[in-house]
Amino acid sequence: MRPYRPKDNVQKKAYYNDRFYVTPQIPKDDPASDEVYSKDIEKLQSKFSISESYIQRGELVIYIDPDSNVEVLEFLKDELDYSFLMEMSAVDFLAQREGFEIFYELLSLSKRKRIRVKTFIKENQAIESVQHLFRSANFAEREMFDMFGIQVNNHPYLKRILMPDDWEGYPLRKTYPLQGDEFAQWYEVDKIFGKEARDIVGPEIRDSAHIDRYDTERFARLGHEVPRGTDISKDEPDTDNHEFQEEGGVFLIKDLNKPQKVLSEKERRER
Amino acid sequence: MAQHQVNYGQDAGLPVALTTIDKIVNWGRSNSLWVLTYGLACCGIEMMASGASRYDFDRFGTIFRASPRQAEVMVIAGTLTKKHAEFIRRLYDQMAEPKWVISMGSCANTGGMFNTYATVQGADRVVPVDIYLPGCAPRPETLQYAVMMLQKKIRREPANRNRNLKQKRFV
Amino acid sequence: MQQTNRLRPFFENLTFDRDDNHMVINFGPQHPSAHGQLRLILELDGEEVVKANPDIGYLHRGMEKMAENMIYNEFLPTTDRMDYIASSSNNYGFALAVEKLLGIEDKVPRRAKVIRTMLLELNRIISHQFWLATHALDVGAMSVFLYAFREREWGLDLIEDYCGARLTHSAIRIGGVPLDLPEGWTDNLAKYLDKVERAVKEDYEALLDENRIWKMRLENVGIIDKEMARSWAVSGIMLRGSGFEWDLRKEMPYELYEELDFDIPISDKMDSYGRYKLYMEEIRQSVRILRQLIPMYHESEPQLMANVPQYISPTKEEQMTQNYSLMQHFVLVTQGMRPPVGEVYVATESPKGELGFYINSQGEPYPYRLKIRAPSFFHTGILQDLLVGCQLADVVTIIGSTNIVFGEVDR
Numbered sequence: 001m002r003p004y005r006p007k008d009n010v011q012k013k014a015y016y017n018d019r020f021y022v023t024p025q026i027p028k029d030d031p032a033s034d035e036v037y038s039k040d041i042e043k044l045q046s047k048f049s050i051s052e053s054y055i056q057r058g059e060l061v062i063y064i065d066p067d068s069n070v071e072v073l074e075f076l077k078d079e080l081d082y083s084f085l086m087e088m089s090a091v092d093f094l095a096q097r098e099g100f101e102i103f104y105e106l107l108s109l110s111k112r113k114r115i116r117v118k119t120f121i122k123e124n125q126a127i128e129s130v131q132h133l134f135r136s137a138n139f140a141e142r143e144m145f146d147m148f149g150i151q152v153n154n155h156p157y158l159k160r161i162l163m164p165d166d167w168e169g170y171p172l173r174k175t176y177p178l179q180g181d182e183f184a185q186w187y188e189v190d191k192i193f194g195k196e197a198r199d200i201v202g203p204e205i206r207d208s209a210h211i212d213r214y215d216t217e218r219f220a221r222l223g224h225e226v227p228r229g230t231d232i233s234k235d236e237p238d239t240d241n242h243e244f245q246e247e248g249g250v251f252l253i254k255d256l257n258k259p260q261k262v263l264s265e266k267e268r269r270e271r
Numbered sequence: 272m273a274q275h276q277v278n279y280g281q282d283a284g285l286p287v288a289l290t291t292i293d294k295i296v297n298w299g300r301s302n303s304l305w306v307l308t309y310g311l312a313c314c315g316i317e318m319m320a321s322g323a324s325r326y327d328f329d330r331f332g333t334i335f336r337a338s339p340r341q342a343e344v345m346v347i348a349g350t351l352t353k354k355h356a357e358f359i360r361r362l363y364d365q366m367a368e369p370k371w372v373i374s375m376g377s378c379a380n381t382g383g384m385f386n387t388y389a390t391v392q393g394a395d396r397v398v399p400v401d402i403y404l405p406g407c408a409p410r411p412e413t414l415q416y417a418v419m420m421l422q423k424k425i426r427r428e429p430a431n432r433n434r435n436l437k438q439k440r441f442v
Numbered sequence: 443m444q445q446t447n448r449l450r451p452f453f454e455n456l457t458f459d460r461d462d463n464h465m466v467i468n469f470g471p472q473h474p475s476a477h478g479q480l481r482l483i484l485e486l487d488g489e490e491v492v493k494a495n496p497d498i499g500y501l502h503r504g505m506e507k508m509a510e511n512m513i514y515n516e517f518l519p520t521t522d523r524m525d526y527i528a529s530s531s532n533n534y535g536f537a538l539a540v541e542k543l544l545g546i547e548d549k550v551p552r553r554a555k556v557i558r559t560m561l562l563e564l565n566r567i568i569s570h571q572f573w574l575a576t577h578a579l580d581v582g583a584m585s586v587f588l589y590a591f592r593e594r595e596w597g598l599d600l601i602e603d604y605c606g607a608r609l610t611h612s613a614i615r616i617g618g619v620p621l622d623l624p625e626g627w628t629d630n631l632a633k634y635l636d637k638v639e640r641a642v643k644e645d646y647e648a649l650l651d652e653n654r655i656w657k658m659r660l661e662n663v664g665i666i667d668k669e670m671a672r673s674w675a676v677s678g679i680m681l682r683g684s685g686f687e688w689d690l691r692k693e694m695p696y697e698l699y700e701e702l703d704f705d706i707p708i709s710d711k712m713d714s715y716g717r718y719k720l721y722m723e724e725i726r727q728s729v730r731i732l733r734q735l736i737p738m739y740h741e742s743e744p745q746l747m748a749n750v751p752q753y754i755s756p757t758k759e760e761q762m763t764q765n766y767s768l769m770q771h772f773v774l775v776t777q778g779m780r781p782p783v784g785e786v787y788v789a790t791e792s793p794k795g796e797l798g799f800y801i802n803s804q805g806e807p808y809p810y811r812l813k814i815r816a817p818s819f820f821h822t823g824i825l826q827d828l829l830v831g832c833q834l835a836d837v838v839t840i841i842g843s844t845n846i847v848f849g850e851v852d853r
């Protein structure tokens with residue numbers, strides 16, 4: 001895994017950016033090009049202010065005002081038959097635009113169409129809950145609160161859902177490190193044994209390529225086992241038994257205990 | 272009470288077998304390892320498979336139990352997350368001595384591919400582990416092999432494990 | 443001889459002597475019939491559940507955060523560990539979402555499409571068998587568990603022959619499949635299908651359909667009416683069990699489902715027994731689909747990966763013979779493909795329901811945001827409405843009937 005590093009260092013701009021690479025865009029089609037969507041967008045525009053609307057990869061996307069999210073979704077559900085809220089969540093744009101983009105993914109069974117309703121809120125702005133229209137938003141909004149720290153008004157039970165209740169920080173924000181901050185890294189040790197046990201348990205080993213050849217607490221090297229906790233950093237004791245389930249080794253599996261050497265022609269004949 | 276019809280003086284003393292207490296106790300222990308089902312994630316499915324038709328775990332005297340009070344081996348099968356860590360310690364404490372732990376799969380060994388904020392980087396940060404079982408997910412044969420290795424380990428150690436506890440460190 | 447720790451005895455489990463004579467009990471997170479790590483806090487009035495509060499997140503491994511730090515191809519094996527009963531469905535859902543984002547879903551060669559559809563349906567059979575095994579075990583039918591696992595192992599053997607793994611397949615790539623089917627695989631598949639069809643009829647249904655205990659435990663238990671199903675956005679068999687005729691394979695077809703001939707079973711019983719019948723019927727339909735796919739495989743051309751050098755690595759032969767292909771492959775592996783700026787939401791019908799991937803791309807090799815719409819997440823949420831009013835003994839039946847998998851719920 002590569003750590004996420006925002007590429008906003010002006011000094012290194014030339015290094016990060018390919019001078020000749022033009023980032024392509026997915027084409028945005030006019031909603032009028034689709035007969036179902038064109039009717040829907042007409043009705044929507046007559047009632048609400050829709051700042052932008054387009055069709056991207058066959059799905060209608062509309063941008064609405066964050067204060068009108070309940071009304072728009074209610075209209076979509078009751079009048080336009082987009083009655084399933086399949087998914088909702090947020091996208092972190094704190095670094096670029098100081099806010100979050102929230103999307104609602106709706107599905108209409110009768111029209112066989114999906115629509116994505118998007119809205120933008122500022123960092124400390126709250127959004128109104130839609131869980132009285134769609135119960136599925138109950139869990140989805142809790143998850144959004146848990147992962148991004150977005151407050152949802154009038155939610156019956158706005159508590160953390162995926163992370164423990166006493167967790168600090170919002171994991172899916174871009175500022176949150178992938179491998180956790182200090183609180184996260186010591187969470188289980190602090191909770192079970194207490195902070196004083198940190199020295200004994202030791203820090204997490206996050207380097208996947210980490211090998212400590214003198215570690216006899218956790219791992220035993222095959223063929224060189226020593227009793228647990230033995231200090232072998234000075235002069236490593238040469239141990240004998242390589243473990244097989246069967247006494248005397250397994251058929252076709254090399255026994256590491258036997259001294260291995262290339263036999264000369266003479267020795268072979270003697271055997 | 273029925274009279275014994277066996278004359279112990281004849282037939283080289285059969286059917287009397289002489290052994291040490293350690294050996295007979297460990298023989299019994301190692302051949303009836305009752306496992307606490309601790310299916311956490313994908314490895315839990317393979318653990319179920321090893322108990323099911325093809326890989327029939329009962330042959331080893333290994334029976335899955337749902338309660339920690341009746342079990343002596345905990346197979347940590349799957350990713351241990353920070354939210355769950357507290358419960359695994361709680362259940363480990365509820366198991367009666369002597370008890371052993373098999374850490375099944377890369378996630379339980381070291382955190383595996385989930386090198387993230389939410390995953391405990393190795394179950395040995397929370398409970399002491401006897402056997403580490405590599406693989407993602409290990410096949411049922413691998414789990415059976417691990418249980419056989421554990422049986423061998425049990426047969427080697429003294430029946431009264433408390434003698435050994437001094438060596439153990441904090442967890 | 444316990445070592446000291448700070449955990450104190452837990453009195454949340456049982457709370458007696460409350461004013462209203464209700465009892466609060468804790469179920470899970472480590473419970474054999476919790477299907478993973480579901481924790482339920484149930485408030486009981488006698489034997490009746492008054493309030494249920496599902497607590498999830500015990501398997502939250504941060505997959506969405508991981509995706510933001512990985513190139514698209516790197517993330518593919520992680521999707522295996524979501525719905526680990528049917529790994530290929532997740533691989534496929536993600537691969538299709540990325541293909542839609544890149545706009546190359548039409549360029550996937552036909553043979554790859556056939557193999558993908560085969561894997562999807564094989565996974566569906568295996569997943570349904572696993573569901574039946576665990577569900578029956580929870581309800582108390584141990585022998586069904588053993589039978590269903592026996593046939594499931596045969597299916598896993600086929601998948602193992604193809605990709606080498608039993609559980610975590612990673613058998614589908616963005617733009618195609620990595621391998622062709624081994625020789626004689628389709629013959630084995632045909633034999634397996636006969637066995638499965640027989641097993642469904644003679645083992646599972648013969649044991650369960652008219653079984654009095656099974657019927658008493660399942661009938662009229664866990665009734666999801668239409669409004670509840672709509673409101674909780676349930677999908678898959680849960681939705682069809684409530685009388686909606688909706689299957690993404692038919693309604694918004696992907697892959698080869700448009701050409702294939704199969705039926706969508708629906709049930710208006712709305713209870714667990716109706717859903718059990720649907721599962722059995724779906725296995726039959728999957729068998730039917732797989733039978734049609736075998737001749738399609740033999741008719742197809744042997745190309746396996748889409749030929750889009752901008753995004754997909756060239757074939758091994760081209761890499762070894764052409765300098766530019768090797769360079770392209772090097773860039774795609776070290777830096778990753780750079781999709782266009784934009785976003786897609788792509789849903790497929792996994793064995794559990796609608797599995798959707800929302801990808802927000804800012805033109806970087808990493809997704810800016812990846813949201814996984816897991817069907818089980820909402821099927822867990824519905825428990826808080828569904829369990830209210832039912833008996834404590836039915837809780838296990840209802841959890842089993844929802845077919846939730848926690849790798850997917852918590853991601």
